[in-house]
Amino acid sequence: MLLERMESGGLAHYSYMVGSGTEAVVVDPRRDCEEYLSLARKRGVRITAVLETHRNEDYVIGSRELSARAGCPIWHADRQLDYGYGEPAEDGQSWKTGPLRIEAMLTPGHTPGSMSYLLYDPQSNPWICFTGDALFAGDVGRTDLLGMNRAREMAGMLYDSIYGKILSLGDGVILCPAHGSGSVCGSEISQRLWTTVGLERKHNPKLRHEDREAFVEDVAVELERPPYFTLMEKLNSQGPPVLGAPPEPVAMSASDFKEIAERATVLDTRTELAFSSAHLPGAQFIQTERVPAFAGWFVPHDRPIVLVTDDDPAEVVRLLFRMGYDDIPGFLAGGMLSWHTSGQDSASIPTMTVQDLCGRLDAGEELLILDVRSGAELEATGRIPGSQHVHLTTLPRRLDEIPRDSSLVIFCGSGLRSMIAASYLAGNGYHDIHVVLGGLSGWSSISCPLSNG
């Protein structure tokens, strides 16, 4: 028996490989699909089908890559949307994977044709339900992706799918959703790594409502929508290009890198501290593990990307490839050390500790604190009195609210998002930017003052 969850970090995306005997299926594969093929080889199974739960919007689905390499069909959901590949799965359709049965169960709401897939155990009892973006641990799928004018309609469908179908599978059935905590596809997904119908029925705050109307009211809300969603939706409908493997960036000397950097996005994925100390002027900072979560907001899809990284460049490339970035010609060989030893100039963004900040405020210093956390975070924890709030993801369209002649002190939960914001601002001509290390977590630990969010 084979049941593996593969997590795509940063996106908090889960794909699953399920098999028995000599056969297996993959649910919602990612685009760099070597891992599925290698596990299949090791376990002696043939991948007989790719199953999609829905047309995804937060990453490029790997169905076509995997189909091409494994020689298997794709069963997509969402026949209402305009798919360019594979066959639509039907409600009730079932597949055998070795001796096990897996059955499609229409659970619309997140998208009009979202499918869940129910896996029966070796004794043919309902066992595991792959719920896609219909039901998560502690949250439900968002309903605003077709536009807010259809959100209540979609939320109603989602109510019917969850209450009418998923919950009725029985409390003991295990749930395997497409996302875990940290995904943009559900803002409040819990950290429960494994969950069940029973746990969600009792503890999921979105399922506390007594009737459909209350559920719709709670759920039909507008959430953040990263600008790259539109491209992902288009690629996932038409079928993304099949490359066979992620791009292969080459090592570049400092002088070659400097030249290409002029017409490319320089993405710097080192730690926030290393970036702070020295980086290429204009570089966008996103630490490697945050690339899947933030590249879509700050890195355009229509320019080449070149990398400054202390990690394996191939790992960063895999993360970008999952998000549809296919043009990544190179990385800086030898990292910033080689940049400096070849006499290139660099920029820095100074940091301050929470103690520094607290001391300066106590001393009555005038500082423009820019808090880039989300509204929900501010509500939950309060804010530093006098700070200005611009959520990180809204920064690109709210630049004009941020004064260019002040000394800016960027603040977030830990310092990581602050550095993303700071690098974006620096790339847009801002000067005199500081980043607070430790952010709200650090601030709270030393009992400095907070006002209500």
Place this chain on the structure above:
Amino acid sequence: MLLERMESGGLAHYSYMVGSGTEAVVVDPRRDCEEYLSLARKRGVRITAVLETHRNEDYVIGSRELSARAGCPIWHADRQLDYGYGEPAEDGQSWKTGPLRIEAMLTPGHTPGSMSYLLYDPQSNPWICFTGDALFAGDVGRTDLLGMNRAREMAGMLYDSIYGKILSLGDGVILCPAHGSGSVCGSEISQRLWTTVGLERKHNPKLRHEDREAFVEDVAVELERPPYFTLMEKLNSQGPPVLGAPPEPVAMSASDFKEIAERATVLDTRTELAFSSAHLPGAQFIQTERVPAFAGWFVPHDRPIVLVTDDDPAEVVRLLFRMGYDDIPGFLAGGMLSWHTSGQDSASIPTMTVQDLCGRLDAGEELLILDVRSGAELEATGRIPGSQHVHLTTLPRRLDEIPRDSSLVIFCGSGLRSMIAASYLAGNGYHDIHVVLGGLSGWSSISCPLSNG
């Protein structure tokens, strides 16, 4: 959040590592504990405690090895038994592992003081129950280990533990037992890799009974008890020796190997086909992945073991080390090829396909077919008319039932256990032994005759 199940193949033993923040605990570790330490390092957690669910009998517990290397305390269960290390866990005692809470819950029945451990989720709801050998997927723990005279008493305690405590956690709670399908600790464990209270309540055949009495009747039965259990129980009570790492066998030339083989058990872990063709006279065959399941029956603990293997000898050694075999001085360098090129003599055990066997029986040939499957298997599938039944694990004590002057044809489910039996018989002076490749599975596929089991 860290929640990992580590499976010890062959034993179908599961240990678990659970953590959050910078801390983690390990439940029922195995003796080669590098994997826990390496995961701890990678995830930046400190192992703060080892928790034992009960005094194990089928392998050597790794608590003391891990405690020594991680510098953490051991909490064992079963204060009634005479433990030589660690502190007994108390019913209701709880630990924090980072922000998560884990709580001991007394669930006797398999042993007098078996503990389960209940893990609460990040919202402090009951989430996962580590049930040890109390409740498995599709089975319950055996109750005969203290002797059949106490089995009904133990079965009653187990009823109370399961019905009174575990089932009352609610259907949605996930169960993480100490064993999966294939363990000697429960003969009918299901292949459901993950399960829940609800799935067991509905589908576990041992939980179908209406009252305590019927449960006791069903469960208080005597199961197989490998001879090495006694040693494991003693080691696990006293605390096994701490070696720091598995033994390091050295590569031996054919002539050195020949010499040491005279005073050691030669364990041959190649495929059944390779063994069939040529092996050291007297060698005991058990293919690598079956070593944990069968070594305890056929390999004595009081002699050195030397290996003939096509796998990494270190892997075989790890498996043996888990079972308390600590004296493994060497392996045959270059394998059987070097044995033969140095002019050593070898033995073989001929095989036949199911077609061969069927043809010979059709032709009226007189063959003594020795079926080494379990009684339950025979009942379920029937048997070849005229065959003699001696379950593999009873072979050592029933040798006198097997005639020494007949041509023996050994039969099992697939051919693997037959070869274990054949090598044991050959080592005990039997000649003219044949093994049927494919066994019952093959036999059934070609519609040859079976009589009722």
Place this chain on the structure above:
Amino acid sequence: MLLERMESGGLAHYSYMVGSGTEAVVVDPRRDCEEYLSLARKRGVRITAVLETHRNEDYVIGSRELSARAGCPIWHADRQLDYGYGEPAEDGQSWKTGPLRIEAMLTPGHTPGSMSYLLYDPQSNPWICFTGDALFAGDVGRTDLLGMNRAREMAGMLYDSIYGKILSLGDGVILCPAHGSGSVCGSEISQRLWTTVGLERKHNPKLRHEDREAFVEDVAVELERPPYFTLMEKLNSQGPPVLGAPPEPVAMSASDFKEIAERATVLDTRTELAFSSAHLPGAQFIQTERVPAFAGWFVPHDRPIVLVTDDDPAEVVRLLFRMGYDDIPGFLAGGMLSWHTSGQDSASIPTMTVQDLCGRLDAGEELLILDVRSGAELEATGRIPGSQHVHLTTLPRRLDEIPRDSSLVIFCGSGLRSMIAASYLAGNGYHDIHVVLGGLSGWSSISCPLSNG
């Protein structure tokens, strides 16, 4: 500084990656080129050129695969031959790889335009010479590949290349040839893993001659020429197809495998003992590590290949891919065990030990011993009196010399080549075949009689 030798086992082929600073070149890459790319990434170098020493005949050169993935030019040698890709290297042409210089040095003889490449050390002294197939440790390149009518001409050119150019580099210069011991490109290559001009000048038996004429006489001889050389030469001249990655065989159930086996070559790469005991009727045996050495003789290029293996199928595929086998649709999932448990029939080839054989000969039994070693081996060691000699590689064209109605006993150096021969014979309708385990090595160890070769 980067200087790595990558050995392609079985072919005893060496490729080299040499670099400094942020640049590197690869000499004679193999076709599965992930290893070069991955090392380049790890060391932060860009592959700036592929250098070929000559048009190879024993494997498919990886120049085009690597060029496509690394985006670098190819410099081939042998402009006299009809190349379909890259640019011809010129005698004296030089490249910088970082601060190091590498220089082409025309050394014809093995092929008309063979190039050696001389690498200068960081102090600009001649340091390492990549000699391709011109000069090996203990041997020189063969001169018969353009036909025996040109062999003396080529041998003369080779004399001039070695004595006039390579030896004059000075005794201290290190030699890095394209092959090591075991290659078909030089029958007597020594096991010296690293060598120098001085060691070859003193100890290479081919360089003991006093004049050009004696050298030509010694060297202009016809050697074995596997049938697949012709295809390799064609592919390496035209430029082999660029696939991006080795083929991906899928796991096949026994019944699917049986079906495809009818129109494919079944290649069985398990141990000779496992094969002996049971295999698919008609399967060709070549153990994994011998695949590069023997597939070219026994596996046709114009049929699909399906695999029976106990190793990672991807590893076997890589070996075949290096030899130009691109159509490898699948492997038997679960190996022979699943073959037998699904009720399929199998064949076997009995073995005997050298003791058995010696005993039977002593007893005056009439046996047709077929010795498949090379003529050189027979000369060196003698032969079993009365045995028939047919070298393994000549078997396909000398089948009519081998009687079909005798009991055949196949004999070689160790038993491995005997099993290759036996499987070939069995596939061609021979019955009653036996293989001697241990071969000549074993035979010599037990002092059984040998007559002069």
Place this chain on the structure above:
Amino acid sequence: MLLERMESGGLAHYSYMVGSGTEAVVVDPRRDCEEYLSLARKRGVRITAVLETHRNEDYVIGSRELSARAGCPIWHADRQLDYGYGEPAEDGQSWKTGPLRIEAMLTPGHTPGSMSYLLYDPQSNPWICFTGDALFAGDVGRTDLLGMNRAREMAGMLYDSIYGKILSLGDGVILCPAHGSGSVCGSEISQRLWTTVGLERKHNPKLRHEDREAFVEDVAVELERPPYFTLMEKLNSQGPPVLGAPPEPVAMSASDFKEIAERATVLDTRTELAFSSAHLPGAQFIQTERVPAFAGWFVPHDRPIVLVTDDDPAEVVRLLFRMGYDDIPGFLAGGMLSWHTSGQDSASIPTMTVQDLCGRLDAGEELLILDVRSGAELEATGRIPGSQHVHLTTLPRRLDEIPRDSSLVIFCGSGLRSMIAASYLAGNGYHDIHVVLGGLSGWSSISCPLSNG
């Protein structure tokens, strides 16, 4: 045939494993000896002996660890010194490793009893000479370790060893010394990764002398002697403690780490840029790959070490273990991010680019530039006018030369050593320290002024 060079990075130490058939020996093993054992297992060889070329002074020899795990004898050299383990090797003594012969050859000079080991090839010709610290690529062993009063005597012995013995092996013989470029055991070792007698005879600057006297004059000089040499020599004479494995540091929360940091050395092995931006007050910076080269100068052996690192802590521990640091209780879990989010305070050391520095000097700013490169580097490249020179390794004993009230600008070759110096100064109470990124390499690239060294 097995011939592997294992490099211990940072120390530029080479150990070698040589074998054939089923046996191998290891020359000068390092203390974390898993790699030898694992290769032995993989290649099917038994380690039959450890050979030491001399009593080492720059790292802890792994002979006793390896001997304990492999069960093999140790043959040390230098019977004149007071060894506490193993047997002294004799000049002319020889060992078989499989069919190959290896022979001890007394080559004193670096130490009184230094042995080289000559390996014969499969045809019994002198092939490879393991020269220990007698002869390197481009340099010879230092002769000052017994004190300068014996240096000329030792240099004379070294002359006799090299000219009388090693060079007379013939130009073609390959040399395998115990160190490569970057070692403290020879200041001018070349980057030639492989070398020969001939290459050294022609190109080694120390071998250009016409007579013994000139050689002695050149070679009998005093070199740097890190303070930890004394301890290494003592441990390597007596036999270092056998631990079985490197220490296992545990992950520590920020608060636990803060507590232990008060009585331990905090070693920070991140990049110089990350350290610059924020680090624990008082932490000693040495980037991971530089730990072997610089820990001996700046990290005392008599205090516990705790780690701040972005690399695998186990890797850093291995490097420290090789240098005799055995007390490494923990590392900061979650790195500096967790430090800051738990509200701890940190320090920083500002950097400047070479452009900044050049601009400031041009503007006539008064800066105290502290150049920490070696005297030889200054001579070779010149220095910034007005800079003060204190070689990094002399910093601890020359602190009183460095003014405490000036603004210090630390300068080296690239910025790495400057940051080591800066962290040491900060740990000793200095303030207002700046580090120049790019160092001399960067400075030279932008044509800023240099005066003669």
